Amino acid sequence: MFLTKFEINTARRGARFLLGNPQAMHAAVLSSFPPPPLGQENPRVLWRVDRAEHRVSLYVVSPAEPDMSALNEQAGWATNTWATREYEPLLRRLEEGQLWSFRLHANPTKQSMDPATKGKRFAHVTPKQQMQWLLDRAERRGFHVEMSGDAGPVLEVSSRTKDSFGRRDPNQEGRESAVTLVRVQFDGLLRVTDVGRFRETLVQGVGRGKAYGCGLMTIASADGRPS
């Protein structure tokens, strides 16, 4: 497994196009990998766009090492601005009971139980529901979310966006339809409870919308955060 960080140059037209359309961004990310052998599906590639004050970075977790020069030409800087690191050393270092700070972009949804719309998926809207959605999954995903510390609540929904963008559906003869996607950024602290499942979570992602930049959880040192 590999973790790649790519700095996006938002002044470029290509970058704006990609940031405005997750469908296009997903295609651009997948174009950084060679096609899979005949008869096999593309392996799951997770990606996420992180926005700090003036920086926009793309994170990618993938089974193969990406070559981002095409993406760099479209949305990068003059000098190559991506770095790829082996993910295995970190995955091997995981142990039960470890405390990590995490960030996750997710698409929290629920299935409707209403007979009129049974089976249809709806996004959770309020931060409270969205947090509950994550808490409901934490145990099965091999971690426990730390809920309170000295400095106030540790888990927070730090950004919520609702995107609408066009999508061409190959199953419907390439007709363009609109996709609406609620994307939530969770920041918090977690404790590893099941190493095997937690590794899977980091590699396979959480929730829906993985092709649209959701589901990728990354962890960093929990130094300086309440434990």
Place this chain on the structure above:
Amino acid sequence: MAVLKLRLAGPLQAWGGSSRFVNRHTREEPTKSGVLGLLAAAQGRRRSEPVEDLVGLKFGVRVDQPGRLLRDFQVARSLDGRESMPLSYRYYLSDAVFLAVVEGPDAVIEGLNDSVLDPVYPLYLGRRSCVPAGRISLGVEGVSLDTALRMEPWQAAVWHQKKQAARTVSLEIFRDALEPGEAGETVRDVPLDFSPENRSYTWRTVVRPKPHEVPNPFGKEQSHDPMAELGGS
């Protein structure tokens, strides 16, 4: 020397530095003439009375909550409705909070504080329609102007603090030049005469020192660097 600290907050404020004809502007921070006028009104001075003693006070403001610029297209008619008054554009700052500080001799500052607590004329924030919210005086202290501007806690409303994502917020400071020759912007807002027949102002140098940084209890900006665990990027 002592300082009087004033909290200038209200739904609307207007601090006209320069206004001509039908465009009635506001600066983004309180003017010296506006605040001295407020103090003079508190003391019960009439507009025709001299304000030379107040002009000698040192003055500084801190922008605790910048507020938003609001443009009002004002129409008015005379009382009998026959004549229309000149149409004008009036600019206001909405939902702004400032900390204004004046420094001067102890006795003068104490006297001004008493006047603000028990004003003779109603006090307003730059324009008669702009009523202040909450108490204005934050008291007198025996420190310097610069210290007072950096010692007072952040006065912004909680909803404003919650809107700031950063964990530390920089508050801009505008103050009089304290030493001769200090570089700054010249602003014509020192009142010579407030009387309507002979209103006149002179210039002063406004210095913008390093903004004051305050911790934001509601800040939630977090740095998250997943590459750090993998040898850094």
